[in-house]
Amino acid sequence: MTTTTARLLNLLSLLQTRRDWPGAVLAERLEISHRTVRRDVDRLREMGYSIQATMGPDGGYRLDAGSELPPLLFDDDQVVAMTVALQAATATGAGIEEAALRALTTIRQVMPSRLRHRLHAVEFSSVPRAGDASATQVSPDVLIAISSAVRAREVLRFDYTTRTGEPGDETTEPQPPRRVEPHALLSSQSRWYLVAWDLDLTDWRIFRADRIAPRSPTGPRFTPRDIPGGDPRDYLSARFKGSDQVNAWPCTGTVVLHRPASEVLPFAGDGTVEVLGPDRCRYTAGSWSWIALAASLGRFDTAIDVVGPPELTQAFAELAARNAQTAG
Template identity: 45%
Template sequence: MTTDLPARMLRLLSLLQTRREWSGGELAGRLGVTTRTVRRDIDRLRELDYPVEGTTGRAGGYRLAAGAAMPPLIFDDEEATATAVALRTAAGQLTGMEETTLRALAKLEQVLPARLRAQVAALQQSTATIEWERRVPRADPATLAALAAACRDREIVTFAYTTRTGHDAGRRVDPHHLVASGGLWYLLAHDRDRQDWRVFRLDRIADLTAARHRYAPRPVPGGDPAVYVAGKIASAPVRYRAIATVREPADEVRRRTRNLATRIQSDGPGRCTVDCSGDYLPGIVQILTGLDADYTLDADDAVRDHLRATARRALDGAG
């Protein structure tokens, strides 16, 4: 018999979350109490805003219904491990839900027992994903999760950073926001040594360590982290320049190319410009093809030559 009230309530809540419906007798048997005690415990859950419904019928019973807000969930070890692995995987694959996924992962990993954190890490290290096309460098899920927690908790972090020129340097920063763009992850942080805002690509971060010290948050220049990071990305030096003027509204192009949202600017009614610049010629051509609209191109000669060669191969292949 479960005599400890808090333990019994948690056990009852866990049972209600594992099955669509329970009879009062079944719950009483699982908990080792009377059906009258079950009814009282159900009333306590309702007082805590858990939407427990009573069902009609010969036996009657209870079920946890959908409510106006999401109540706390209780996972067993296997469920917690599966959820953490799924969130870590989704963090690098979902488009449009990356930040939400990371917040959920940070909450879960904060309360995982050490033995389960080890299981999650082992599963993540021993699984792989087959990529059928060239992808941009993917940030380490553990780094994503740790930085998400540091941003949430306003905790100073240190890490080693490799610049685009290959130079390695140690950084000590106040992490403020994570921003996803074009399949890449960026950290917007205030650099303590340089006393200025900096944007870091997560795939170039290594040896991340939390300093266990808090910082006082400060306003982001311009107020919008995504706009600030987009401006820094756009002004960063690249090997090949390519600007497409597309004869379609910006919102329509964004709908088809969500990864390019920060690169698209309205250019009047029914027109927009798309910055396709980059360091990889086939990637630029892929972006231009994905626009699926008529456009004019202002680009370096190397981009134009590669685009012509690609078009000739496509025409030859089509016969």
């Protein structure tokens, strides 16, 4: 039998997950009587939570948002989830790393010893994207401006800066102001991207958020368009692979590697590995060109038998000729 405190915590957790809860459903979920639900709701009200009673045949309860929040209550799983999220926030490139660490420290200080032990059990570090981390930092104000325009379906106007030149000797080149219909704000490999319909180019574009300087005010509301592929995450991934529509590499081939599958798996990336024996495996992978795919397979440092297609065999021949010329 749960204690009153645990029951109140579970009740509050349920009320926070949806707008309206019929009293009968709450009683069933918590395995208590309707009368106990009413008493527990009254206890939460005494603690400062604004809970409204809803009328009708399925009369129930609604947790209203207030200007002043009482102390928040979390169950064990929520504590673990919050800890993981705050630690992972240090590698998002959103400019909130210090704030996330301070929030995590505050949470640890106020948690009872039992939960504090669980917090320490999930300590880890996030590895940021290789390269200049400072170049990928995005101001929280920029992310808020972009996401607000996405949510409101309002045309976003911004200045956009591109970089040219070799790494370490790059120059920035401001571009004319852009007008876009923002559809999705995504995070990938410690960078933030905006998927949007460019009104001037009349085409889909992907913009680096760290190069965006929003202008005020935003433009008129727009009707959302169908993103190629149907999902902004798939579209972003497809563009990284050199495709405009399908989230797949344009060049995909299969080979037999004369290495155990256990030695190939750690370096397989998004490829697939099939065990053929103690010292051989079948490996299927893709790349943006056949030459690039053939060259990438050399990282396994072993004999390779091409299964197909013929384009991959031809790519190995062209790569061999280039390597021979380089060696000569």
